[in-house]
Amino acid sequence: MNRQASSATKRLINFSAGPAVLPVEVLEEVRDNLLSLGDTGIGIMECSHRSKPFEDVLNAAERDCRELLNLPDNYAILFLQGGASTQFFHIPMNFMTGEAANYIDTGVWASKAIKEAKLFGDVHVAASGEAENYARLPKEFNWSDRGVYTHYTSNNTIYGTEFKRVPESPAPLICDASSNIMSGPMEPAKHVLIYAGAQKNLGPSGVTLVIIDKEFAERGGKNLPTMVQYRTHIKDNSLYNTPNTFGIFVMNRVFAWMKRQGGLEAIGKRNAEKAKALYDYLDSSAFWKAPVAQEDRSNMNVVFRLATEDLEKKLVNETEKAGLSGLKGHRSAGGLRASLYNAFTLEHVHELVAFLKEFERRNG
Numbered sequence: 150m151n152r153q154a155s156s157a158t159k160r161l162i163n164f165s166a167g168p169a170v171l172p173v174e175v176l177e178e179v180r181d182n183l184l185s186l187g188d189t190g191i192g193i194m195e196c197s198h199r200s201k202p203f204e205d206v207l208n209a210a211e212r213d214c215r216e217l218l219n220l221p222d223n224y225a226i227l228f229l230q231g232g233a234s235t236q237f238f239h240i241p242m243n244f245m246t247g248e249a250a251n252y253i254d255t256g257v258w259a260s261k262a263i264k265e266a267k268l269f270g271d272v273h274v275a276a277s278g279e280a281e282n283y284a285r286l287p288k289e290f291n292w293s294d295r296g297v298y299t300h301y302t303s304n305n306t307i308y309g310t311e312f313k314r315v316p317e318s319p320a321p322l323i324c325d326a327s328s329n330i331m332s333g334p335m336e337p338a339k340h341v342l343i344y345a346g347a348q349k350n351l352g353p354s355g356v357t358l359v360i361i362d363k364e365f366a367e368r369g370g371k372n373l374p375t376m377v378q379y380r381t382h383i384k385d386n387s388l389y390n391t392p393n394t395f396g397i398f399v400m401n402r403v404f405a406w407m408k409r410q411g412g413l414e415a416i417g418k419r420n421a422e423k424a425k426a427l428y429d430y431l432d433s434s435a436f437w438k439a440p441v442a443q444e445d446r447s448n449m450n451v452v453f454r455l456a457t458e459d460l461e462k463k464l465v466n467e468t469e470k471a472g473l474s475g476l477k478g479h480r481s482a483g484g485l486r487a488s489l490y491n492a493f494t495l496e497h498v499h500e501l502v503a504f505l506k507e508f509e510r511r512n513g
């Protein structure tokens with residue numbers, strides 16, 4: 150089997166939902182900079198966040214991210230910590246403050262955001278996919294006209310649904326894009342805030358990318374702890390305290406790789422092609438079930454099932470032995486899931502399909 154092998158290291162085909170596969174050429178650059186960042190003689194993890202070499206890394210990461218997204222100047226790009234789960238409470242703590250906000254419930258992560266928001270104000274669930282086991286995205290919304298913002302999750306990592314269009318909402322939009330950030334062209338200008346944990350499409354865990362309209366950030370409460378206020382991080386360019394310097398370096402290299410791939414348009418086309426190759430095969434036989442409504446299927450997380458849990462267990466065991474790692478569905482949903490983030494290759498999707506075909510031949 151062809152592996153994304155870096156010189157001496159054997160690498161599995163990694164379907165993990167996150168942290169997830171990164172481009173080998175990025176990992177090789179990271180390795181090379183561990184001992185010395187460029188020719189500085191100081192490794193990337195040993196380098197002061199106030200030093201000129203690190204400032205160059207941070208500025209390049211911001212510049213390339215802005216270029217890839219074609220992001221207007223009124224947005225700030227922040228590299229924060231605490232994961233997307235920290236944004237679940239930072240957002241309502243800043244902007245809700247006793248007011249109401251609309252939330253779209255599309256599964257576990259959206260529900261966790263809702264739970265946190267309830268601590269700060271009146272959560273109005275404008276639509277929920279719960280009655281359909283989150284296998285279809287809500288199409289109709291019942292907005293509260295008191296909502297100071299609308300929060301949605303653009304890709305539902307566990308259930309394998311993805312908004313193909315930004316929902317129209319009467320209130321400023323906030324998006325948890327953790328599992329499909331920069332997987333294709335985005336429309337940042339339709340949002341006031343987009344956030345994502347880096348560990349799927351952008352780099353290692355431990356950095357959260359936040360894209361925020363600077364004017365909206367100013368609406369945030371002023372009597373909040375300094376670290377919680379977005380204006381703090383905007384003013385200090387993500388350097389109010391020590392950021393995740395290593396994580397930002399890896400993201401900087403991933404952004405450069407994305408540019409070499411042809412940018413978000415080209416990346417989006419490749420992701421659609423990868424997902425189609427797998428969905429087409431799953432749809433071709435009654436042996437497999439892809440439960441998500443066709444129009445809502447995620448290009449990032451392909452969820453599928455077999456007739457029995459025993460057969461699913463058998464498949465997972467066999468794939469693990471064959472070097473196809475991480476196909477087991479999320480513990481809360483069961484079934485099977487292939488995560489096909491940006492760095493996952495079409496060639497490896499073909500290898501999975503070949504494996505599944507053979508499994509079907511023996512068990513169908």
Ligand SMILES: Cc1ncc(COP(=O)(O)O)c(C=O)c1O
Pocket residue numbers: 167231232233234235258302304305306307325326327328346347
């Ligand atoms: C859509 C989505 N939102 C939020 C999270 C939580 O992210 P974190 O672990 O960075 O807090 C995840 C994690 O998988 C996710 O998939």
